[in-house]
Amino acid sequence: MRDDVVERLFSLFVPSDRAEALAGDLVEEREQRGWVWYWLHVVGLTFVLWRNATMDAPLRMLTLTLTAGVLFTAPAFAGAAAVLIFPLAVGSLPSWLALALFWWGGALWIGASLAVIAPRQGMATCALVAAVGAALLIAVGVTVDPQELSRPLGRMFFVIALGTTVALLAGGAIARRRTIVIAVPFAGIIGIAAVVVFVMAAASSSSARHSEWRDPSPHAVRLVDVDSRVQLEVLDWGGSGPNLLLLAGGGDTAHVFDDVAPVLARRYRVVGITRRGHPGSSAPATGYGFARLADDVVRAMEAVDLETPVVVGHSLAGEEMHVLGARYAGRIGGLVYVDAAFDRGDDADNDVYDAVARTLPEAPAPGAEDMASFTTLRAFLGRVQGGTEPEARLRARYIENPDGTVRRWTPEPHVFQAMATEMRTAYSPYVPERIRVPALAIYAVPTSTDDLMRRGSSDRLPLSEDAISAASADPAVRERFESLYRLTRSRVQHHRAWFEAFAERGRVVEISGTHDLFISNPSAVLEHIDAFVASLGDGPTIAPPRSSQ
Amino acid sequence: MAGGNRGGRPAVSAWLLDLLSYFTDNAVKMTSAPNLGEFEQLVLLAILRLRDGAYGVTIRAELVDRTGRNVAPGAVYTALERLETKGLITSRMSDPTPQRGGRAKRHVTITATGMEALTRSVRAYERLLDGLNLIRGTHA
Numbered sequence: 272m273r274d275d276v277v278e279r280l281f282s283l284f285v286p287s288d289r290a291e292a293l294a295g296d297l298v299e300e301r302e303q304r305g306w307v308w309y310w311l312h313v314v315g316l317t318f319v320l321w322r323n324a325t326m327d328a329p330l331r332m333l334t335l336t337l338t339a340g341v342l343f344t345a346p347a348f349a350g351a352a353a354v355l356i357f358p359l360a361v362g363s364l365p366s367w368l369a370l371a372l373f374w375w376g377g378a379l380w381i382g383a384s385l386a387v388i389a390p391r392q393g394m395a396t397c398a399l400v401a402a403v404g405a406a407l408l409i410a411v412g413v414t415v416d417p418q419e420l421s422r423p424l425g426r427m428f429f430v431i432a433l434g435t436t437v438a439l440l441a442g443g444a445i446a447r448r449r450t451i452v453i454a455v456p457f458a459g460i461i462g463i464a465a466v467v468v469f470v471m472a473a474a475s476s477s478s479a480r481h482s483e484w485r486d487p488s489p490h491a492v493r494l495v496d497v498d499s500r501v502q503l504e505v506l507d508w509g510g511s512g513p514n515l516l517l518l519a520g521g522g523d524t525a526h527v528f529d530d531v532a533p534v535l536a537r538r539y540r541v542v543g544i545t546r547r548g549h550p551g552s553s554a555p556a557t558g559y560g561f562a563r564l565a566d567d568v569v570r571a572m573e574a575v576d577l578e579t580p581v582v583v584g585h586s587l588a589g590e591e592m593h594v595l596g597a598r599y600a601g602r603i604g605g606l607v608y609v610d611a612a613f614d615r616g617d618d619a620d621n622d623v624y625d626a627v628a629r630t631l632p633e634a635p636a637p638g639a640e641d642m643a644s645f646t647t648l649r650a651f652l653g654r655v656q657g658g659t660e661p662e663a664r665l666r667a668r669y670i671e672n673p674d675g676t677v678r679r680w681t682p683e684p685h686v687f688q689a690m691a692t693e694m695r696t697a698y699s700p701y702v703p704e705r706i707r708v709p710a711l712a713i714y715a716v717p718t719s720t721d722d723l724m725r726r727g728s729s730d731r732l733p734l735s736e737d738a739i740s741a742a743s744a745d746p747a748v749r750e751r752f753e754s755l756y757r758l759t760r761s762r763v764q765h766h767r768a769w770f771e772a773f774a775e776r777g778r779v780v781e782i783s784g785t786h787d788l789f790i791s792n793p794s795a796v797l798e799h800i801d802a803f804v805a806s807l808g809d810g811p812t813i814a815p816p817r818s819s820q
Numbered sequence: 821m822a823g824g825n826r827g828g829r830p831a832v833s834a835w836l837l838d839l840l841s842y843f844t845d846n847a848v849k850m851t852s853a854p855n856l857g858e859f860e861q862l863v864l865l866a867i868l869r870l871r872d873g874a875y876g877v878t879i880r881a882e883l884v885d886r887t888g889r890n891v892a893p894g895a896v897y898t899a900l901e902r903l904e905t906k907g908l909i910t911s912r913m914s915d916p917t918p919q920r921g922g923r924a925k926r927h928v929t930i931t932a933t934g935m936e937a938l939t940r941s942v943r944a945y946e947r948l949l950d951g952l953n954l955i956r957g958t959h960a
Contacts, residue, residue: 275921288913288926293897295923296876302919312893319894323901
């Protein structure tokens with residue numbers, strides 16, 4: 272037998288003497304008609320041989336095809352199970368190898384079996400199933416959502432499935448003791464098609480608005496154990512200098528500090544923690560009391576070797592900070608409350624404030640077109656909030672839907688319930704233990720009515736220029752805004768007074784901005800942090816506890 | 821003639837043959853020699869013309885030359901396979917030549933049954949053509 276691809280190819284479908292004669296005929300005519308004619312007719316003749324095999328015994332082809340299908344269920348299932356049992360390992364080398372082993376091994380075995388059962392129709396069946404299978408897969412690859420294909424699971428199954436068609440052909444060829452070289456051109460075509468599909472998927476995926484987003488803030492992300500089966504996300508921005516620990520507000524993750532932390536890291540070692548129940552950290556059913564939350568903070572500090580940090584917390588973090596300042600005074604250097612130090616037990620003035628606030632225009636909420644993607648939402652919030660928040664914070668507060676639109680993240684219902692219950696218990700009556708470390712409380716307060724409209728307050732977002740003009744033009748509205756401003760001022764006065772009594776070595780500062788002062792007034796906040804840390808001198812000292820409240 | 825009693829005819833009655841003819845494309849055979857398709861006839865004729873030198877390449881060349889049709893190697897091969905299966909031709913492998921990369925040729929010759937089938941076909945044509953003036957101005 273001459274060593275010839277074409278002859279071997281034909282001999283898969285017809286006896287060897289026929290194959291020899293056919294190949295010889297084509298070679299003989301090739302001299303006259305050229306190589307293009309030759310290869311054209313090699314392909315054509317292969318198809319005719321396959322067609323003859325099929326038409327001569329169509330029922331046998333059908334039963335062989337069904338047999339192949341039935342035989343493949345076992346390796347198909349085994350391979351898929353082997354991979355899906357370890358969902359975290361999907362896409363890793365071992366999972367690729369496992370799937371390939373089962374699927375390609377299965378296909379090889381089936382191809383060989385078919386060729387042995389029915390020499391002529393067996394090979395024809397392998398060719399039919401392989402060609403149809405490959406065509407279907409490529410059609411799927413081209414039409415399916417590119418995102419599915421770029422995920423490890425999708426990519427793996429697609430590629431292995433393509434390879435399975437080749438394995439089937441190879442099995443049929445090997446069983447008739449022909450070389451696998453037959454499968455090589457086929458494999459080449461499939462390989463090129465797969466590469467094309469992936470390049471297309473990658474290209475459209477990277478230009479699509481819902482592509483993979485990488486957090487650009489230079490932090491190391493760690494998960495640390497703080498309780499039995501509770502892990503917290505800790506962001507470490509590194510840096511050298513005094514230690515700073517950043518605590519986010521309720522509903523936020525440590526990513527809220529993604530933009531300011533790198534700036535702080537030039538002068539401090541900066542670490543941020545995401546509270547339990549929030550994205551990135553565990554969400555157990557219990558443990559949302561402020562004492563437990565403070566314990567979590569201390570354990571996280573220990574896990575990353577953060578000693579006596581100055582703790583900077585926003586909003587709801589103030590409650591944990593009270594516990595830290597009271598019970599862990601020796602472990603922390605000081606406390607900075609960023610719009611976080613409020614007398615939460617006193618809501619006597621809420622009704623009056625709300626009555627006025629209700630009658631006044633508010634900053635707009637995001638509409639459907641703003642929620643179309645993270646990009647549009649970020650642009651909207653930038654316009655409305657007077658500052659751009661870190662995208663990582665956005666991606667923690669909002670979740671992406673499959674179609675690219677976004678919706679607000681909320682904690683799971685049972686977690687939310689637990690949080691609400693703990694807060695109710697803690698606030699009535701509201702008698703937090705007094706802190707025994709130096710503390711700074713920063714409040715978001717406007718300096719005038721105009722300021723209230725223009726820059727917002729702890730409870731309000733800034734209004735647009737148009738809304739401000741409209742409000743100022745209407746004397747009734749203007750008067751209500753002035754009333755609101757006075758109420759805002761008096762509220763802050765109350766909280767300041769409460770704080771100065773609560774914290775023995777407490778100072779108070781006011782900044783005109785929104786509740787998220789890190790975002791509306793980052794440089795002012797940083798300046799005050801610097802001043803506060805500098806004022807700590809040689810290190811924290813614990814004030815002697817007072818004997819009475 | 822139709823209904824003629826020749827040797828080898830299966831022992832079935834006329835009505836059964838009529839019924840069977842509804843289930844096959846061709847008229848049900850009256851003798852053991854099968855009916856020929858149009859292309860098969862052409863191939864057999866080409867084989868006859870080529871005498872000892874009938875194999876894939878020469879048969880194809882003869883057909884292209886004589887009929888003016890674009891005959892593909894696959895069609896010739898398929899027809900040869902069918903003819904051999906029906907017992908109308910036999911094949912033998914002959915010497916390999918360097919032209920063909922050292923491969924043998926598959927020479928075919930017509931069998932007695934093949935001759936019978938062919939002549940019957942031709943006679944059927946002749947009888948049907950009798951009286952029709954189908955081809956004018958060409959060689960008889």
